[in-house]
Amino acid sequence: MTNKGIIPVKVSLTEGDFFTLWAPSWREHGAEWQAFLGAGDQLFMFRSPEELLVFLEEDTAHDLREHPKWNAFMAQGAHRVVPSDKQYFDIVGVPALLAGRASHENVSHVARCFKLARSLGDVTGTSSVQVFFSSHSLLANADRGSEHFSGPAGEAEWTAIGRVIVTNWDKVVDALDAAVTIKDVASADVASARTRIDEAVEAAKKAREAEEQRKKEEAAKIDPYDTTAWAAAGIDPVKISLDGRTVYTLRTYVEAKPVFLGKYGEIYTFSSSKSLVRWLVEHDDHDLAKVSTWEDIKQGANVGTLSVSVHPDNVYSFNGIARDIERGPEHVDTDQVLRAYELLADAADWAQDDSLNSFFLANPRMQDYISYITGSTRTTGYIPTPPFNEHVDAWNQLEQMLIKRFSKF
Known part of the structure; x- marks a missing residue:
């Protein structure tokens, strides 16, 4: 598996929405690793992106400092702590997603939640979460996409995954609630961090729009004939x-x-x-x-x-x-x-x-x-x-x- 870097994530647990950093997978010295923002046995989560930003800028010791792409991540603007829509994981909402139809949105979100939950269990060494995923190989089929669950056989499999979750998911969520540490950050610095994040998000948006416009202009210059046989x-x-x-x-x-x-x-x-x-x-x-x-x-x-x-x-x-x-x-x-x-x-x-x-x-x-x-x-x-x-x-x-x-x- 290739190095995917470090990404901000939003995770919905029992007590609400929390934010942290996730390094899904990377290889180093011939071994494969994965990690979250934390230190030792603790996995840190924060109540907002601005609190996460303040923590990162306090030069606090944590395990992600050893990640090969840590410096590249920190070199980004303040918006680096803001998750995209695809980086949102509604862990507590998985049963509701499975109760709905196997749409592209539902299946992809369920697959992402399974992946994050399993990673949380592995990194924190939460045996109940690890045993749950290793005992139900059927859950891995969510990675196959919504087309896998089309037709009578696919619908039956989607329902079967739903039954597994209805029976066991509360225990998984409880175990994850207990495995994470919610960090408190001084409120005096949070407001300033919020302003800087908003400014960075707006600047990134303008840069993205400018790049899209540049690409459109470049595409307009290309003669369609040049792409023909x-x-x-x-x-x-x-x-x-x-x-x-x-x-x-x-x-x-x-x-x-x-x-x-x-x-x-x-x-x-x-x-x-x-x-x-x-x-x-x-x-x-x-x-x-x-x-x-x-x-x-x-x-x-x-x-x-x-x-x-x-x-x-x-x-x-x-x-x-x-x-x-x-x-x-x-x-x-x-x-x-x-x-x-x-x-x-x-x-x-x-x-x-x-x-x-x-x-x-x-x-x-x-x-x-x-x-x-x-x-x-x-x-x-x-x-x-x-x-x-x-x-x-x-x-x-x-x-x-x-x-x-x-x-x-």
Whole structure:
């Protein structure tokens, strides 16, 4: 069992609620230990967290000083003595919890109470408590959670634990009442301790809220696409809208060179993302199959976990570009044209042909026009002037060059 450190606990016994420190388990020199705040045969409990804090700050001798995490515990703020909801143990209320249904809350609280009560018995050497737990192994099943007590068999077992408790628990509580020592603390220091605890609790709350906000802001910065199988493999789905239609394909870059889903200059395209995934299951005769991470994508397709997620950077729309060119440069979306040209260039680069270069050699004014629109050069002195019919025709030719590379359109 790993070292769980030192925690504050609130314990309900016959005389009321009390507070102390518990070291559930730690290993030292090859042996396993557990302890509570106390000295010798005494186990100390206090009527409030502030009384517990005053006691700890009085530099009083006690056994927990030997705990390997004692200094780390004392280095925390004054709120270190305030138990959380999960650190509350209603020992006297266990029968009432078992009388209720085996809900998650009831089962988990009962399990925690059993664990604390048994630990109290072991640390104080209270034989009646030790014998009770060792004689009723059924109680350990509370650690299995509420699902263990579902159904007729589970409900019967929950009832059986209840019968054991109804018969014996009063004796356990009486033994624990007698085993602990309630410490009195000077009241003059308690009020100041209460103020410091409240301030520390508020400061811890603000720090926790600030950390949660920081995590939310960090999470908001994370691109959801980065968590997909595509991002992990470095192979991206591509969505292309052109001439009123939409097709899907895949692309990656190897040593800064584009590689499409396809072969011999033909880009394999699909009318839907689902048909793309279905095709991947049975086909490996394409250039992407040579990429080292392709098997990761193929495996996802085979087991049915792969779905197409297209990052905005891989969405290309040619729709409306020709119309905007005809209207004039001021109507053209520079980013749209730049991205469309990127796809045209990638396709030609992957196909290893000179079609794009040959086109611009035959249509130098179109190259000047694209350079002007995208701002990629400022040295030619070229300024587009109407009419723009030739530019529209040239752009339509570029689109047709891309379409001819598609397997389906």
